Amino acid sequence: MNFTLHIWRQKNTNSDGSFVTYHVENIDSDTSFLEMLDHLNEKLIEKGEDCVVFDYDCREGICGTCSLVINGHPHGEKKATTTCQLYMRDYANQRELWIEPWRASSFPIMKDLAVKREAFDRIIQSGGFISVSVGSAPEANSQLINKDDADCAFDSATCIGCGACVAVCPNASASLFVAAKINHFERLPQGKIESKRRAERMINQMEEEGFGSCSNHRHCETVCPKEISVSNIATMNNLL
Amino acid sequence: MQKFNSNVPTGPLENRWEKHKFDLALIAPQNRKKYNVIVIGTGLAGASLCATLGEAGYNIQSFCYNDSPRRAHSIAAQGGVNASKNYQNDGDSTWRLFYDTIKGGDFRARESNIYRLAQLSCNIIDQAVSQGVPFAREYSGYLANRSFGGTQVSRTFYARGQTGQQLLLGAYGSMSKEIASGRVKHTSRSEMLEIIIINGKARGVVVRDLITGEISSHVADCVVMCTGGYSNAYFLSTNAKGCNTSATWRAHKNGAYFANPSFTQIHPTCVPPTGDSQSKLTLMSESLRNDGRIWAPKNIEDCDKSPNDIPEEGRDYFLERMYPAFANLVPRDIASRALKGICDEGRGVGSIINDQRLGVYLDFSSVIEKMGIDKVKEKYGNLFDMYKSITGENPYEVPMKIYPAPHYTMGGLWVDYNLMTTIDGLFACGEANFSDHGANRLGASALMQGLADGYFIAPQTVANYLARGKFEEVSNDHPEVMASIDSVKSRIDKLMNAPKPKHSPDYFHRKVGSILWAACGMARDKKALEEAVKSIEKLKSKFWQNIKVTGSDADFNQTLEKAGRVADFIELGHLMCIDALDREESCGAHARLEYLAESGDAMRDDENYGYVAAWEFNENGPELHKEELNFEFIKPTYRDYK
Numbered sequence: 001m002n003f004t005l006h007i008w009r010q011k012n013t014n015s016d017g018s019f020v021t022y023h024v025e026n027i028d029s030d031t032s033f034l035e036m037l038d039h040l041n042e043k044l045i046e047k048g049e050d051c052v053v054f055d056y057d058c059r060e061g062i063c064g065t066c067s068l069v070i071n072g073h074p075h076g077e078k079k080a081t082t083t084c085q086l087y088m089r090d091y092a093n094q095r096e097l098w099i100e101p102w103r104a105s106s107f108p109i110m111k112d113l114a115v116k117r118e119a120f121d122r123i124i125q126s127g128g129f130i131s132v133s134v135g136s137a138p139e140a141n142s143q144l145i146n147k148d149d150a151d152c153a154f155d156s157a158t159c160i161g162c163g164a165c166v167a168v169c170p171n172a173s174a175s176l177f178v179a180a181k182i183n184h185f186e187r188l189p190q191g192k193i194e195s196k197r198r199a200e201r202m203i204n205q206m207e208e209e210g211f212g213s214c215s216n217h218r219h220c221e222t223v224c225p226k227e228i229s230v231s232n233i234a235t236m237n238n239l240l
Numbered sequence: 241m242q243k244f245n246s247n248v249p250t251g252p253l254e255n256r257w258e259k260h261k262f263d264l265a266l267i268a269p270q271n272r273k274k275y276n277v278i279v280i281g282t283g284l285a286g287a288s289l290c291a292t293l294g295e296a297g298y299n300i301q302s303f304c305y306n307d308s309p310r311r312a313h314s315i316a317a318q319g320g321v322n323a324s325k326n327y328q329n330d331g332d333s334t335w336r337l338f339y340d341t342i343k344g345g346d347f348r349a350r351e352s353n354i355y356r357l358a359q360l361s362c363n364i365i366d367q368a369v370s371q372g373v374p375f376a377r378e379y380s381g382y383l384a385n386r387s388f389g390g391t392q393v394s395r396t397f398y399a400r401g402q403t404g405q406q407l408l409l410g411a412y413g414s415m416s417k418e419i420a421s422g423r424v425k426h427t428s429r430s431e432m433l434e435i436i437i438i439n440g441k442a443r444g445v446v447v448r449d450l451i452t453g454e455i456s457s458h459v460a461d462c463v464v465m466c467t468g469g470y471s472n473a474y475f476l477s478t479n480a481k482g483c484n485t486s487a488t489w490r491a492h493k494n495g496a497y498f499a500n501p502s503f504t505q506i507h508p509t510c511v512p513p514t515g516d517s518q519s520k521l522t523l524m525s526e527s528l529r530n531d532g533r534i535w536a537p538k539n540i541e542d543c544d545k546s547p548n549d550i551p552e553e554g555r556d557y558f559l560e561r562m563y564p565a566f567a568n569l570v571p572r573d574i575a576s577r578a579l580k581g582i583c584d585e586g587r588g589v590g591s592i593i594n595d596q597r598l599g600v601y602l603d604f605s606s607v608i609e610k611m612g613i614d615k616v617k618e619k620y621g622n623l624f625d626m627y628k629s630i631t632g633e634n635p636y637e638v639p640m641k642i643y644p645a646p647h648y649t650m651g652g653l654w655v656d657y658n659l660m661t662t663i664d665g666l667f668a669c670g671e672a673n674f675s676d677h678g679a680n681r682l683g684a685s686a687l688m689q690g691l692a693d694g695y696f697i698a699p700q701t702v703a704n705y706l707a708r709g710k711f712e713e714v715s716n717d718h719p720e721v722m723a724s725i726d727s728v729k730s731r732i733d734k735l736m737n738a739p740k741p742k743h744s745p746d747y748f749h750r751k752v753g754s755i756l757w758a759a760c761g762m763a764r765d766k767k768a769l770e771e772a773v774k775s776i777e778k779l780k781s782k783f784w785q786n787i788k789v790t791g792s793d794a795d796f797n798q799t800l801e802k803a804g805r806v807a808d809f810i811e812l813g814h815l816m817c818i819d820a821l822d823r824e825e826s827c828g829a830h831a832r833l834e835y836l837a838e839s840g841d842a843m844r845d846d847e848n849y850g851y852v853a854a855w856e857f858n859e860n861g862p863e864l865h866k867e868e869l870n871f872e873f874i875k876p877t878y879r880d881y882k
Contacts, residue, residue: 032519035517035518035519041744042747044790045799048790049790050791050792050797055307057313057481058313059519060523061626062316062405063312064310065311089632110451110796116307117307117308121416121419125420128413129416130371130413131417132367132414134291134292134367134414134695137366137369137370140325140365140366140368140369140383141382141383144380144381145377145381146381147381150375150377153372154374154399157374157406160405161311190370190372
């Protein structure tokens, strides 16, 4: 397979960027999207050029490092998938691909396609945890948890912190990310105690980081690779 | 340098850790803020250690190469975490977990360390639940368990197929709490490139800012490495792409012994390789082996048929045939070797790579019939989805194909009972050390070990080290600090300006990977290993002649990052082969073809090789130190899973 790639290249946070066009040829259909970019980078090294920087690590859809907006869609068009789990067989009919970084002022571009997501870390630091110290935990089965609640908490806890929800939101809101963490703990008796305080602090931090508010576009749940529901946002709002 | 002494306590096994803890020196709460500790790597071991030391009141500085601590590769662990709670009343106990682990490791690890690990396993579950880790539960509200690779009791706690993710997010949350408190100062996207040693003590590190390329030094009273394993030496592995040996290799070159480097685990249930462009392999949780049945066609002629067209009598459920007692649940090393044997016979299935089909079937059809598709979906849904997205095949309709892949490294930095390396003040936790898994790790034990080290062991032993030492002030312009910075800079210069730049880092990485996979993978023999040692030596000199790194070193440069890591993998790969050569026996994952029984089982030689091989770096070649393993409480037996 052959593809024409228009890739966003940007030297650093402070410089301007632009699309640069590349051609890749003889790509096997079982090649993953990121392996296709690896292939391009190998060619760039051959030519003596600086490689395209893009984020990746586990390449199995769980670490949340990879990003990329592909033809306008964060993590590509395929549902419930991270970029690293896209395969070129999914792109058989799209010979022209526009590849961009997440776009949100709270996620500054570091270089090319890589952005800084430390704002998410700071939101977690503001309250996205249960304030328990090592050593003070009671016996694990001393507190029973309704299975439905545990399952629901799990559904929210699967967030991988990739930031696709922000990238797709017209307001660049991090509401889904924040709400998922709040709901995860709200569903569990050991987390519920701090729920209100946690919600206030995390939302506050989200605003301080420059993320927008939710205005019910609901694009976030359609691009979320872990299919986290916007109903989490309702739970969060109820806590305020 | 500290003496090469395991510092294992004496007395009854059950009391050793308690007694040892009592003997460790303490630091009063109001004095702890005067001590500084550097933690490299923030996966399960690192994040849990940062959280615990922070809570205690120490000053911690931590670094990771990822863009957030939440992304460390611990996150990819699927199956679960073991604990001897005996909630299922099936005869589990601390002793049984201890015995299973030491036997699973083919009696190549310390009794005292493993017993301590088994004792602490229950505390880990308590801690994780209190942090909000959403483990699977029964309708009664109690925690659920499952049986997992190589054990006959149900002691594994799990969170669907994402146990590692949930445990890491728990540790990351606790660490974040301490970052907010100001006691932990964390920097992401930073790679440790050198260790600073002053008067024989580890006193700091040199790191490179991966965004700007800036090199900086950081000093402290001691350093803890929680930097994971080195499966990526094989290039294709289930590890995240960034996982590397650079931190542990820097430590080794500065005097830390490297233990059992050839003990690498090749995991049986991975998605088979498909072609040359592949950059990594993906693990399918071992939990699939609980219900799924593994088979290959009996007849070679059937190998290219669709599996659904092969009748029951044409299928060879080879693990059930070879190991009737444990069947599909035999430990990883045994399952992997059996799979390889079937494919070497020509009975593999799937795409052909180098004239061989690399794969066997993992079949759920009878389970789906028995349990119903909904139950299977609830238990394994996310794994099936993952398989489908990688291969494009629907495992609810067609059996999955699996083949072994490098997954975990039991070897690592040699540490004593206090998790301290042979460099004073340099500790190693989690997969980065060699301590608990011997020659083979049992399923659901990696998370257990990383968290035991980080939450419960290192916080005590690091405090003891700090309490007993005297630490003179070290400034950032100390001659040793400057020398370490210079060594980092000159190495980067060499990578950027090779005499005849020709090949990319990936080119060399694939080369060393294929040498290691062929000679130091699932089956090893003297001749192949000797040749591999020579080829790696040649590759090393070629690397420094021909490595081509484009772009600038004062910039975000992933090619430069890779080049530095590959250079270290090449040197480590050399040591892996030398270690595999030295060990003229088969044990656990280390299968020397000369020392395999006809059945394919490993033939251990306890008399001559009942030791931990700890290698000292030496410009003229590695020097072997042996830590003899004494079994005072159990008797090493033949690992019979039949």
